[in-house]
Amino acid sequence: MSGEISMIGSVILALFLAGYLGQQYLPPPKPRVVGLDLGTTYCSVGVFHPGVGDVEVIADRQGRKSIPSAVSFTLTEVLAGHEAMDLADSNPQNTIYDAKRFIGKVFEPDLLEQESARYPFQVVNNNGSAEFQVTTNVTFTVSPEFIGSRLLLKMKKMAEDHLGVPIHKAVISVPAEFDERQRNYTIRAANLAGLEILRVINEPTAAAMAYGLHKVEVFNVLVVDLGGGTLDVSLLNKQGGMFITRAMAGNNKLGGQDFSQRLLQHMMEQVRQTLGVAATLEEDIHRLRQSAEEAKLNLTLRTSVDVRVPLRLRRAETPGAPEPPPAVFRTTITRQAFEELNEDLFQKILAPVETVLAEGRLAKEEVDEIVLVGGSTRIPRIRRLIGHFFGKEPNTSVDPDLAVVIGVAIQAGIMGGSWPLQVSAIEIPNRHLRKVNFN
Incomplete structure (x- = not known):
């Protein structure tokens, strides 16, 4: 009996030794799961590298780590990202952007007409769903999830070119306010791009993970996400490795x-x-x-x-x-x-901040961390405004443009079984949560 125990112990020791030597001397495997941030204004793709435990945000051939969330249709091709945005002024009726605002939503006719009035391209109502009318040599309509799929396809290709391996699986982020239908339509966009979505993660939770807050003792985290077109403020409560969104507010018509x-x-x-x-x-x-x-x-x-x-x-x-x-x-x-x-416009940022604190029944002094997300939070006046309101400086240790994609990439590494193992963030769905909008 003692001999069998000794043999088992030797096998376990050999496995640990082999694992250690593998980590030290063998090239780490290529990551096969990517993290995707399909933003309203910009998109990014990242990977968690096994072995070294680093997150890399993948750049395009010009070294840019984000691409505009725009798709342009010409007589000969469909362009996505920077190439599409370059045509925004010369081909405005066929250059679609802000598609994320429409994905998976059901609109009343008057509301859709009001929403579409701000765009140079034509938005049409298809039984309550928004579609975009495009005219090249023929006139046709495309759905918001198709626009999303072209952006995801471009990022998939960027990842494959950089990593040298085919990519078929991903983790993707969505706004915390997205309902089940909007999440499903986002997954549908990824499927159209040839991607299987292993997990959908809320953007504020992803940002908190990027800042490492899933590994430290904090309880109340306020996430201010100010991008190119929208402002989202979320109050997260963390217990152990679990996040719950306590309150949300924002302004869908305020941004960079x-x-x-x-x-x-x-x-x-x-x-x-x-x-x-x-x-x-x-x-x-x-x-x-x-x-x-x-x-x-x-x-x-x-x-x-x-x-x-x-x-x-x-x-x-x-x-x-x-x-x-x-x-x-x-x-x-x-x-x-x-x-x-x-x-x-800057002063309008404080209204949703005050609302989430009131909805979450929390004094501003009880907020442990203030996390900034989105490129517009780089603006010094905005940082001063938030810092003055809370009486302490917000956390600026992570590039706000890339915070969400970094967090999603960490989650992608977890889903892909990468080592060294990370602490996974578990989101507790709050079915009764509603977002307060200031427009």
Whole structure:
């Protein structure tokens, strides 16, 4: 009997030794499960690398770790990501973005008409579901999940090119407010892209995992997610390794696009005043919009930026008049001016924060961690605003643009059985939860 026990012990020791030597000297296996963040404005894909335990957010060939959530239809091809966004001004009626706002939702006709009024492309009602009308050499409609599938397909290809292995399985994130139908339609989009979804995880939970909060003793976590088009605030309660969403609020019409638009309008007015002509040509507006977006990003790091934009500027048409020479618009945008242009929009961030605290019956002093998600939370004024409200600095240890995809990639590693093993976050569904919207 003692001999059998000794033999079993030797086998177990040999297995542990083999595992250790394998980790030290054998190349780690390629990850086969990816994490996907299908965002309203931008998308990202990440992987958890076995052995080293690192998360990598996969970049495209130009080194960009996020792609715009846009799909453009031309006479010859369907483009997704940056290539699609480049056509947003020249091909506006066939360049679809913000499809995530419509996926899996059932609309009353009046509400859908109201929602679609803000877009240059046509949104049509198909028995309560939104579809997008596209006209190339023929006219047809596409669903929001088809738009999502083209973005997911592009990210799948990015992952396969980078890892050198086929990818068929993924974990995907969704807003905490998504109901069962919206989650199922998101899964359908992934299936159209040839992906099997192993798990759907809430975006605030994914962000908390990216910050490592699933491994430390915190109880109340407030997640402020301010992206390009939406604001979502979630109050999470954590007990052990389990997260429960206690309250949600947000604004579906507030985000970085609005801040850029304010700056664009300001620059267009400066063009009119300094050059005496309004910018009306599509290519001029496109260049000004790109410059406004770039200036907004640079102002997160600098107190002022110089802007220089070559413009064609169509002048009043006179028969036989020669084409006017190109002009150059020059200006300096200060951070203070940018903040003043958007101060009323920034203040709107606090309303849903106050609401989730009230709904969750929590004083702001009881919040253990304030987590920032979304590129717009880089804006210094927004960070000061949140820090002043809570009387302490928010957690900025993770790139807010990539927080969700990092958390989803960790969960993908767990689902793929990667080592070293991670602590899994378990979400407890709160069926009675509702989101309060401020529009």
